[in-house]
Amino acid sequence: MNRTVYLNGAWLAEADAHVSIFDRGFLFADAIYEVTGVVNGKLLEYEGHSARLQRSMGELGLVCPLSPEELLGVHREIVQRNALSEGLIYLQISRGPADRDFAFPANPVPTLVLFTQAKAVLDNPKARTGISVALLPDLRWARCDIKTVQLLYPSMAKMEAARQGADDAWLVEEGFVTEASSASAHIITSDGVLVTRPLSQAILHGITRHSVLDLATTIGVAVEERPFSVEEAKTAAEAFITSATNFVLPVTQIDGQLIGDGQPGPLTLRLRELYIERKIASAI
Structure with a gap:
């Protein structure tokens, strides 16, 4: 280059x-x-x-x-x-x-x-198929809210996920998902509630995360900011990650288990579409 x-x-x-x-x-x-x-x-x-x-x-x-x-x-x-x-x-x-x-x-x-x-950030083929994630222990330092360059463990987690045949990793602490290796993690329950971990020192305060939660509320989706368990994630109706690189990206498989019918969920895709539409309109 x-x-x-x-x-x-x-x-x-x-x-x-x-x-x-x-x-x-x-x-x-x-x-x-x-x-x-x-x-x-x-x-x-x-x-x-x-x-x-x-x-x-x-x-x-x-x-x-x-x-x-x-x-x-x-x-x-x-x-x-x-x-x-x-x-x-x-x-x-x-x-x-x-x-x-x-x-x-x-x-x-x-x-x-x-x-x-x-990089083609709009036409991401994974938005059409979804990604698979492997569950790994969250072994990062305790100030994940600061966006530092000490990214060795997230890199190791991505490599271990790839070794297991997955696209990315979701990190787990005491049975609860914290976040993805370099993105925020979300699930949608069977009754249509968007659940994501609340802000704390344990996760990065995602900019895309914040915008997507606002969008969800705007279109009438109930949002709960609370920890969710591995079991709750595996039995969710939909799952997705958010980040500046991926916008809203469906998760269709967790540790080999299909989420929903194994296809990107309709609410996830709607949030992605709305996010892209509104953020392009407000770009500077």
């Missing part, structure tokens, strides 16, 4: 962009990230991603070298420089380079990186 990327105020060819080996993002995963969807060259749900970025930075005591307005400008410019019509923008802020020490440096100079990923 021959992308133009953003690194600490400079626009560079991706092959020319380099970060110090002493960067704390590399040495300690002392960094946070955000991923914003792009459709028709416009940013989806940018306000929510920007707000979550500010929250994550506050939780880790990181300071962005750009103002929120300047950061929005960089997002728009990277779309233009890469002629990105559809795909994703990845942003990462680390505490920056410092001699290796567990203690934070006194006067850090953050590293800010953005790059694009061209």
Whole structure:
């Protein structure tokens, strides 16, 4: 690929962009990230991603070298420089380079990186077939509400799911589903109630999750934010995940057991359609 990327105020060819080996993002995963969807060259749900970025930075005591307005400008410019019509923008802020020490440096100079990923996010074939998930123990750290780059266990979970022949993993703690490896997990009960785990430090506060719950309420779907068990998930009428990359994506099989009739559920597909329609209309 021959992308133009953003690194600490400079626009560079991706092959020319380099970060110090002493960067704390590399040495300690002392960094946070955000991923914003792009459709028709416009940013989806940018306000929510920007707000979550500010929250994550506050939780880790990181300071962005750009103002929120300047950061929005960089997002728009990277779309233009890469002629990105559809795909994703990845942003990462680390505490920056410092001699290796567990203690934070006194006067850090953050590293800010953005790059694009061209990807067909609208026409996802898995939206028509659904995905299968494997259930795995949730062994992540206890602050999953902060969107840090320490993603080794989610990566391991995805690889183990693939080894088992599944598309992704749902993570389980004390018999209850927390979330997917990199998305929010939801079920729809036989009486049409949308159930998803409530916000806490145990899960990421998903931007797409929030929007989909609002959409569900708008169209008259009852929503319950509460933990749901593995057994409840396996016997649900429908199941799906939400994320900036997948929007609303049906889950049709959990640990080898078909959900409903094994096809994407009608409410799941309706929520996906509504989400795409409304978020494209409000993209900036």
